[in-house]
Amino acid sequence: MSNIKDKALTYREAGVDIDAGNRAVDLMKKHVRATYRPEVLGDIGGFGGLFALNAGQYSQPVLVSGTDGVGTKLRLAFMLDRHDTIGQDAVAMCVNDILVQGAEPLFFLDYLAVGKLEPEKVAAVVSGVAQACTASGCALLGGETAEMAGFYPDGEYDIAGFAVGIVDKPKMITGEKIKPGDVLIGLPSSGLHSNGFSLVRKICFERKQFPVDQYIPELSKTLGEELLTPTRLYPKMCLPLIRSCTIHGMVHITGGGFYDNIPRVLPQDCSVEIDTADWPKPPVFALLQEWGGVDWPEMYRTFNMGIGMILVVPANAVDDVRRKLADQSEESYVIGKVIAGGREVHLRGGVFGV
Incomplete structure (x- = not known):
């Protein structure tokens, strides 16, 4: 009994594997870097993503933001054990939303919460995010992968995203000009x-x-x-x-x-x-x-x-x-x-x- 009480516990034994997290970052780096626009400063791994906005291109620049998740469609990814497409859903739900106000997506951040971190699975999810960012013309500027032992069942995760875009205020699409006959x-x-x-x-x-x-x-x-x-x-x-x-x-x-x-x-x-x-x-x-x-x-x-x-x-x-x-x-x-x-x-x- 005393041996159990006196044993020096580690974070890994509590369910969080820092080394696995570092490996996941290494696996996703190439996908993230492939999305970078010229305005991106720095590299993956910083505490915050840096984006040098060229506001001079706009007479009245307005930032437009949106956030969303994928919802219970994630169950299909778990059932099929396929994780390379669900990231596109997270990106699309955000960039399509800000687009309706005329905004060009500039950058995207993701949040991925897992029960047990499996680096290859995380990398597959992020590869889908990165491909969707590239297809939308925005940078994957940063993100967070949280290993939450005991919170999600092993093999399951949740993903949400956040997009920022820009539009010139005189060119914003607000709906106020809509009229009968349109x-x-x-x-x-x-x-x-x-x-x-x-x-x-x-x-x-x-x-x-x-x-x-x-x-x-x-x-x-x-x-x-x-x-x-x-x-x-x-x-x-x-x-x-x-x-x-x-x-x-x-x-x-x-x-x-x-x-x-x-x-x-x-x-x-x-x-x-x-x-x-x-x-x-x-x-x-x-x-x-x-x-x-x-x-x-x-x-x-x-x-x-x-x-x-x-x-x-x-x-x-x-x-x-x-x-x-x-x-x-x-x-x-x-x-x-x-x-x-x-x-x-x-x-x-x-x-x-x-």
Whole structure:
């Protein structure tokens, strides 16, 4: 008994392995450095990330920030033991949010909390973060990996992120210029993105009791592969439009779907009318509705239904915007219009029963 009481304990025996943390940093360094913009000062490993803002490029520079997580989609990463895509979800949820105000993402920071630190797994997550930062044009400026023994089960983790962007105040997109007659242009999603996964998991794994590797003919892939598809990144396709076209408003379709997100940008005297037959829907949405018996209005309030970003533009700018998207080989759809009203969303059309 006295030997146990008198034994000199270590942090590792308490569940925190500092050496594993250092190894994780070594494994992720190349991914982080690959994201650096010219404004980044210093290197990975400092107490704070340094970014030399060139404010002279802007007449009235405004910093725009956003933070978000991935939510219960993480369960799919655990079930599949695949961790190299979930980082894109964390980045996308943040940079897509600040983009709607016209902001160019400058840098991103991540926070990764684990029960037991596995360097290779952490490096895989961060590689996904870094690739998404590169694809969005922002630097992965720093982050934190916290080993929280006894707090998360071994093999599980949580990830959240924080993005900072910049926009010239005269060019901010606020929605205040939206008026009846404006047109809604929808940009396709890559699938479910990172919202509604509590309902998705209840449908697929509780009601239907599918295994994660169940092959779904309508999807031409396994269920797990479909559900883990990362959130689409919109900055590189939209920033050229923001700089060269007249855009009155932008909407990132995340939690709350169409009904809760679109009103966030509408003036008090405007509503929108959307024809749900005007864009193709990825088959996963029809399958979820069928498997779960979900009412269609609930589907459009929970999921993006195939539209991840909406641009609200004057009618005379529609052709210009869509042509420039086509020049980038990007698809777009005219999905509705702005009408007089009280910030309501009216869905019309025969597709999916709405």
